[in-house]
Amino acid sequence: MNIKSKIKNWKLTELIDKIEIVAEDSIEEREILIDKLSLPRPKSIGLNRSETNINWNAIPKYYKFFFDRNGYEKIIEQWLRNSEISQSKSLIITYGWKEPMIKVATELFFEDWEGFIRSTLWETIIFSDDYKLIMEVSRDYYLHSNFEIMPNSKVF
Amino acid sequence: MGDDGKEIFTLTKSGSFKDAKTVTSDIIGNLGDNAIDYVSTTGKGKNPFYGKTVGKQSANGKSGYRVDWDENTGAHINWWNGKQKGSIPFSGGLEQAKRIIDNEVIR
Numbered sequence: 293m294n295i296k297s298k299i300k301n302w303k304l305t306e307l308i309d310k311i312e313i314v315a316e317d318s319i320e321e322r323e324i325l326i327d328k329l330s331l332p333r334p335k336s337i338g339l340n341r342s343e344t345n346i347n348w349n350a351i352p353k354y355y356k357f358f359f360d361r362n363g364y365e366k367i368i369e370q371w372l373r374n375s376e377i378s379q380s381k382s383l384i385i386t387y388g389w390k391e392p393m394i395k396v397a398t399e400l401f402f403e404d405w406e407g408f409i410r411s412t413l414w415e416t417i418i419f420s421d422d423y424k425l426i427m428e429v430s431r432d433y434y435l436h437s438n439f440e441i442m443p444n445s446k447v448f
Numbered sequence: 449m450g451d452d453g454k455e456i457f458t459l460t461k462s463g464s465f466k467d468a469k470t471v472t473s474d475i476i477g478n479l480g481d482n483a484i485d486y487v488s489t490t491g492k493g494k495n496p497f498y499g500k501t502v503g504k505q506s507a508n509g510k511s512g513y514r515v516d517w518d519e520n521t522g523a524h525i526n527w528w529n530g531k532q533k534g535s536i537p538f539s540g541g542l543e544q545a546k547r548i549i550d551n552e553v554i555r
């Protein structure tokens with residue numbers, strides 16, 4: 293059975309002809325990628341909304357900002373467009389349990405970045421097509437990244 | 449969350465999980481016969497709740513809820529319904545949230 297025919301996620305079905313399936317199981321593939329890219333993992337994990345799958349404090353270039361602000365949708369879109377990630381033609385996005393990891397044109401992500409993040413249920417890691425630029429969304433609506441999106445958002 | 453955030457914060461009179469769940473159901477409505485479990489995916493190998501059911505969601509993911517915890521709100525139900533989302537705290541703290549998940553009260 294074609295993997296795309298099994299997809300039920302509202303955003304992925306909306307863009308079914310515009311996405312590429314990178315892996316059938318997002319979570320399995322995410323774990324493989326974290327190891328392959330030698331990304332540091334956090335020590336303490338429990339039920340906290342601020343938790344991430346990457347230990348961002350151990351990443352030398354670490355930026356973060358709270359994105360869930362009224363009236364900031366277009367501003368954040370512009371920040372994304374102005375950032376390094378705009379050099380990547382496509383993005384790889386992880387989804388939830390038993391959902392696929394997908395590749396989508398960066399422009400489509402920019403046009404509805406909030407919808408994409410909502411469709412991941414505010415839990416995702418997003419990679420540039422060369423896997424060098426990384427963003428992670430935590431359930432407390434923070435966007436963590438190894439490149440600047442919001443101006444002056446570097447964590448020291 | 450942030451002061452100017454979009455999350456709707458609701459308090460119940462009793463502060464119980466049962467009432468938080470009832471209010472959640474009133475807000476998000478029926479998730480459908482084909483509703484699926486929301487499974488915790490953070491922290492494989494380090495999170496005792498990894499792979500466990502912590503909530504429920506509609507098949508297309510447009511609406512649902514999960515049990516969550518943070519330092520400011522404590523234990524709460526985190527719900528979403530289309531573009532709206534919110535949190536409803538319940539008493540008992542992190543331990544109560546753990547009990548609810550361990551005892552599969554959600555399922």
